[in-house]
Amino acid sequence: MDRLIERILAMKNPTVAGLDPKLDYIPAAVREAAYAEYGRTFEGAAAALLRFNKGLIDALCDIVPAVKPQAAYYEMYGWQGMRTLQETIAYAKEKGMYVITDGKRNDIGATMEAYAAAHLGATDIEGEAYPAFDSDALTVNGYLGTDGIAPLLAQCKAREKAIFVLVKTSNPSSGELQDLPLADGMTVYERMGRMCEQWGQEQVGRYGYSAVGAVVGATYPEMLTELRQKLPHTFFLIPGYGAQGGGAEGLRGGFDERGLGGIVNSSRAIMCAWKKEGCDDFKAAARREALRMREDILRVLPGLGR
């Protein structure tokens, strides 16, 4: 997690821009140019997404430390969409950004090795190692327990990568399972959080946070505060700020006194800033929104802003 934290410190900005591009988030001129070249097909749509993403990355790479492409919005355009995901990750890394692939992958151990190779490591072809998606971090689901996490820990260790395990998600129904009290009095989400502390214990970095982070929604500020206290070595990826309704005030409890301990995601507010502003320059509008977001969040994190 150190590489991410260092970028956050250098930019005084604990935010990540979600790249969840729907076609109607993309200005018509960008879409039409891609269709003219490749047709109104998966090829054309994938080309439009890539141009939009590259524009956003260009506009944000010197002020925002990280991007988080959401795999679903690429998979829906078939393999052409997955190619755009791969190209987006490569472009963002080329521009110095930290890349978190939001895939929420999960499986039994043997299969998780394949996901770990796909997203954080490299794939062996007859003795040669080829990286596939090669992100800096991946979101994962821990429902299957330790042997579904172990192959990821190996990649984290070998390649300075990180994972974020779903603990308390930002959506309205997250409590149906996650908030249930266990027989020992702990909630399911707290138990999952404690498993993250355990999984990460051998890979704690110089800021006190391990390679195993947790996804904790901004939409549940009390639980965010509770988990920050109970999980001192677990860095948080915090969705639900802005579009999903969570405000900056509620974020404070997710951070430590240095203003570290979390990174806040915003997707739609940044991608669609041009729509809200009524401005066709989506890059300039995204940059203005990212700066506004940084300012809004630093207001509640004086330790980092200093």
Next chain:
Amino acid sequence: MDRLIERILAMKNPTVAGLDPKLDYIPAAVREAAYAEYGRTFEGAAAALLRFNKGLIDALCDIVPAVKPQAAYYEMYGWQGMRTLQETIAYAKEKGMYVITDGKRNDIGATMEAYAAAHLGATDIEGEAYPAFDSDALTVNGYLGTDGIAPLLAQCKAREKAIFVLVKTSNPSSGELQDLPLADGMTVYERMGRMCEQWGQEQVGRYGYSAVGAVVGATYPEMLTELRQKLPHTFFLIPGYGAQGGGAEGLRGGFDERGLGGIVNSSRAIMCAWKKEGCDDFKAAARREALRMREDILRVLPGLGR
């Protein structure tokens, strides 16, 4: 689920062949031919996987009702691997097989719509609908609760598709979270199972099983039996037979008196039958193993074998 059950009945075979192709499961001659054409690259590997899968599908399509490609083993070959996944699904459907994509996808509602479009529905490009992976069924993880499942239910209803939610997985560490007792005395896996019953209640088909199935491992036969009794409308996808150690005897409890209620997966034993037999014809060996597996399982399911 009716479409799957009808194929099981027609073939008197409650099994699904997992397509989790690692390169070293593929005979050297098949690999080398693909490399000669496309190089020792993702292109070459993806071509080898596709040829191997097509051979298996040809060998199995008149005796095995379904295939289950595991997404991880395609993602690890980048977008070229995902193209092979898409082509494998299309080929299996063309040959009349029922296709379950094992992706264990999960996310919040808005994003789950994208996954549902990607894997079960179709993607909208400027008003036209294009199917992407277009399987018959998808495995999913229910940790996020109802709003992460609802978009899938809509596709199930509109297109006669199905989902399988992880309930009690086959791996050694599945109990770390899934077996924990809740304050009300129920285990986490039972609660997840009861959520499946609820999610499926409006889409129960003519055999009494809903469009919302559950993944329950053969490696835990007592829990398989318990869940069959507690979840009368939930069809089971049962991994862990054979290679993972579960035997046919332990499967019995997962089925109803008609011999319905579940489909048993075998991946490695079928794909690698040629290795075990020391026979280079992987297709003939896979077919022999599939027939052996059917016989082994029907032995404990007299209701279906009749």
